[in-house]
Every structure is written in structure tokens, then in C-alpha cells.
Amino acid sequence: MTAAVSCSAGKSSPTLSVDAARLRAIAAACPVVGHEMLALGKAVGRVSAAPVVSTSALPPFDNSAMDGYAVRLVDLTGNGPWHLPVVARIAAGDARALSLAAGSAARIFTGAPVPFGADAIVMQEQVVSTGGMISLTERPKLGQNIRRRGEDVAQGAPALAAGLTLTPPRLALLAGCGVASVAVRPRVRVAILSTGNELSEPGSGLGPGQIYNSNRVLLGTTLSGLPWVNLTDLGIRPDDPASIRKAIRHAAQTNDVVISSGGVSAGEEDHILDALRAEAAELDVLKVAIRPGKPLTIGRLGQTLYVGLPGNPYAAAITFAQIARPALRRMAGLLEKPDTWLPAVAGFTYRRRTGRREYVPVTWSERDSVGRPVLIRLGQGASASMSPLAQARGIAVIPPKCDMVIPGQTLQVEPFVD
Numbered sequence: 001m002t003a004a005v006s007c008s009a010g011k012s013s014p015t016l017s018v019d020a021a022r023l024r025a026i027a028a029a030c031p032v033v034g035h036e037m038l039a040l041g042k043a044v045g046r047v048s049a050a051p052v053v054s055t056s057a058l059p060p061f062d063n064s065a066m067d068g069y070a071v072r073l074v075d076l077t078g079n080g081p082w083h084l085p086v087v088a089r090i091a092a093g094d095a096r097a098l099s100l101a102a103g104s105a106a107r108i109f110t111g112a113p114v115p116f117g118a119d120a121i122v123m124q125e126q127v128v129s130t131g132g133m134i135s136l137t138e139r140p141k142l143g144q145n146i147r148r149r150g151e152d153v154a155q156g157a158p159a160l161a162a163g164l165t166l167t168p169p170r171l172a173l174l175a176g177c178g179v180a181s182v183a184v185r186p187r188v189r190v191a192i193l194s195t196g197n198e199l200s201e202p203g204s205g206l207g208p209g210q211i212y213n214s215n216r217v218l219l220g221t222t223l224s225g226l227p228w229v230n231l232t233d234l235g236i237r238p239d240d241p242a243s244i245r246k247a248i249r250h251a252a253q254t255n256d257v258v259i260s261s262g263g264v265s266a267g268e269e270d271h272i273l274d275a276l277r278a279e280a281a282e283l284d285v286l287k288v289a290i291r292p293g294k295p296l297t298i299g300r301l302g303q304t305l306y307v308g309l310p311g312n313p314y315a316a317a318i319t320f321a322q323i324a325r326p327a328l329r330r331m332a333g334l335l336e337k338p339d340t341w342l343p344a345v346a347g348f349t350y351r352r353r354t355g356r357r358e359y360v361p362v363t364w365s366e367r368d369s370v371g372r373p374v375l376i377r378l379g380q381g382a383s384a385s386m387s388p389l390a391q392a393r394g395i396a397v398i399p400p401k402c403d404m405v406i407p408g409q410t411l412q413v414e415p416f417v418d
């Protein structure tokens with residue numbers, strides 16, 4: 001299987017809106033090609049590479065939806081009650097091809113095949129059963145409590161489209177259709193590196209001027225939680241142009257995406273852009289009207305997507321989630337657009353500078369009269385602060401033109417999923 005590829009890296013970038021930056025990042029992301037076959041039990045979270053058709057009808061035969069009695073409506077003429085002898089007993093898994101004789105009923109259980117000629121199942125609660133006879137007073141409807149062959153999925157019908165996350169319900173559907181293995185897209189190979197002389201790993205000592213590396217854990221755990229990612233963690237690179245360039249070049253040769261954090265803003269010690277230019281990268285996104293995270297670099301090194309996230313941890317988290325992740329999803333072959341934004345209402349006042357779309361960590365404990373969460377803003381928006389994001393239940397978005405958020409104002413919120 002070969003995926004359609006259309007990329008448009010290489011356009012120059014002034015300050016872009018978040019939506020424009022996201023679109024450019026997505027356009028620069030070439031979907032991984034090919035597929036591998038996986039047993040259903042190994043495929044959870046992976047991306048379907050091709051449509052799947054059902055090898056069996058679901059359900060495979062007409063069967064009873066209830067424990068009760070199979071009857072023929074033609075026997076229930078005039079006014080009830082009707083009295084019928086019970087001539088057969090049919091349990092789930094019964095392999096006999098049975099017919100229901102005229103003027104009789106069959107004891108039947110949930111999931112058992114409906115005998116030929118029967119056209120309704122009466123729940124056992126609705127009959128009186130004595131001495132091999134049943135009496136019923138209400139006429140059943142035609143087809144009542146019968147699950148028809150193929151009513152869920154017909155044999156040979158599409159059971160799953162390409163480009164979908166293989167969730168447990170989707171895998172269960174394939175199992176129900178008799179499909180044992182599924183073609184999935186190859187994992188997206190993602191390398192991460194943290195840049196900065198000031199970085200030290202937690203567990204090591206902290207020298208003067210050093211801080212602990214948060215972004216490695218942020219990105220590493222986020223990415224390793226995505227079943228369609230194959231992660232390589234390249235650790236920390238010092239602020240040395242030759243070392244950064246070498247690391248980027250090597251990482252790009254063996255990965256579909258390289259993600260760095262730090263070194264993308266304007267200082268002489270910010271070497272990512274120089275390294276990318278020296279490697280003849282095509283750069284699509286350089287500055288985004290987003291808060292936090294304005295200095296963001298996205299481009300391509302050959303077929304490899306490069307994402308240079310800002311070093312400040314809150315900025316790295318937001319730019320990854322809002323701009324890089326949709327591009328990675330495209331690389332993975334995912335065609336569904338997650339729509340996780342929900343309406344909420346501000347429970348705070350916030351006077352702000354206009355111009356950038358802002359992503360604000362929020363929590364809530366109350367809801368308004370129509371059930372929308374009443375948001376409490378956490379922190380002051382400092383892009384190096386991590387506590388507000390760690391305490392947040394979600395992220396609210398404030399439009400670029402808004403100069404003041406007032407209580408009661410409608411905002412969109414993206415709740416974090418547990």
C-alpha cells in the first residue's frame with residue numbers, strides 16, 4: 001500500500017496565525033508509506049492503512065435477542081390469549097437447522113439461531129409457561145427480538161476505513177466480522193533532543209547556572225504514549241553549533257521527524273536555525289502569533305520533518321500540542337480530525353495584550369446553568385512556569401484580538417483526558 005504524498009515545504013514565513021502555522025506544519029508533513037500486518041491484539045492505537053471489508057456477516061445468522069420463545073405470527077390469529085405447545089429447545093451454539101412447526105413454539109435463548117419459520121421472539125417474562133405449554137396475551141410484532149443476519153455489518157461490506165485510530169471498539173468490530181489481522185501504517189520514527197548548556201538531568205547534580213531538563217520528559221512521555229510513534233531520545237546537546245548540526249543531520253537520516261527544544265529564538269546562543277540553514281533545510285514556520293511559544297521553527301530536511309520547539313517548558317508543551325502534534329498525526333496517516341474543544345465560560349478577569357492567540361491553563365469545579373465549566377485561570381502566563389499546567393484540568397484559548405477576558409465570557413476549553 002502506498003499513501004498519497006503531497007508536501008509543500010520551503011515557503012518563507014513571517015509571523016503566522018496559529019491556524020496558518022498549523023496548516024503549514026501539516027502540509028510539510030509527509031505521511032509514512034507502506035504498511036505492516038498486525039494481529040488485532042497488537043494493533044491498539046495504531047492507524048489503519050487500508051479499508052477493511054467484513055469476511056463474515058455480523059451477526060452471522062438470525063438469532064434471538066432475548067431468552068424466551070420463538071413463535072410464528074400466522075399462528076396468532078383472532079384475539080389472545082394464545083396457547084402453544086413448546087416443541088423444541090434451542091440454546092446459543094445449537095448447530096441444528098431447525099424449522100418451527102405450525103401451531104407450536106420453541107424455547108430459545110439469547111444468541112441462539114432462530115428456527116426457520118419463526119418470525120418473532122416473545123420474552124419469557126411475557127408468557128405463562130405450564131406443562132410444556134405457553135400462553136401469551138399480547139401479539140408480538142413481526143421480527144420482534146430477532147437480530148437479523150448482517151444487520152450490523154453485511155458480509156463483504158466496509159467494516160473500517162483507512163486512516164483511523166484502531167480503538168478497542170474498532171478492533172472488536174473487526175473481530176466480530178471475522179477479521180484476524182489488520183494492515184497498519186508503520187510507526188512514525190520520532191527523535192527528540194534537548195539543547196542547552198544549562199541543562200542537567202534530574203538525578204544528577206545541579207551546577208551553578210543549571211536547570212533540570214523538563215522538556216525531555218514532557219516530550220518523551222507524550223510521544224511514547226502514542227502507539228503510532230517509535231521514539232528515539234537523543235538526550236541533551238550543548239549549545240555548540242557543530243554538535244547541534246551533527247546531531248540534527250544524523251537524526252534526520254534515520255527518523256521521519258526530529259523534534260528539538262530550545263535554541264530557536266534570537267540570541268547568539270540559539271543555534272537551531274543556523275544549523276538548519278547549514279543543512280539546507282526548507283523552513284516553513286519561524287514565528288507564530290501564539291502565547292506562549294512565538295519562536296517556533298518547522299521545516300524539512302529532505303523528507304524529514306523538523307520541529308524546533310521553544311525551550312521554555314510551557315511554550316514547548318503548548319506549541320507541541322497545538323502545532324506539531326497535528327503534523328505528526330498527518331505523518332502517521334491519521335485522517336480523523338480530533339475535535340476536542342468544548343464551550344466553557346470564564347470565571348476570571350484577565351486584562352491582556354492583543355495580537356497572539358493565548359493558551360491558558362485552567363481548572364474548574366463549578367458549571368453554569370447550561371452545564372458549561374466555569375473556568376479558573378491558573379498562573380500568570382509565564383512561559384517558563386510549569387506548575388499551572390501541571391495543576392490544570394485543561395487549556396482555554398483566548399482569541400488574539402481579545403484585550404480583556406471578563407467573567408461570563410464564552411471561551412473554548414480543551415479538557416485533558418485522564
Ligand SMILES: Nc1nc2c(c(=O)[nH]1)N[C@H]1C(S)=C(S)[C@@H](COP(=O)(O)OP(=O)(O)OC[C@H]3O[C@@H](n4cnc5c(N)ncnc54)[C@H](O)[C@@H]3O)O[C@H]1N2
Nearest residue numbers: 194213214215216262263264265266270294310311312315
Ligand atoms: N531577544 C529575544 N529574546 C527572546 C525572544 C525574542 O523574540 N527575542 N523570544 C522569547 C521567547 S517568547 C521564548 S519562548 C524564548 C524561546 O527561547 P529558545 O527556544 O531559544 O530557548 P532557549 O533560549 O534555549 O531557552 C529558553 C528558556 O527555556 C529553558 N529551557 C530550555 N530547554 C529546556 C529544557 N529542556 N527543560 C527546561 N527548561 C529549558 C532555558 O533554560 C531558558 O530559560 O526566547 C525568549 N527570548
Ligand code: MOO
Nearest residue numbers: 292293294315383
Ligand atoms: O513565546 Mo514565549 O513562550 O512567550 O516566552
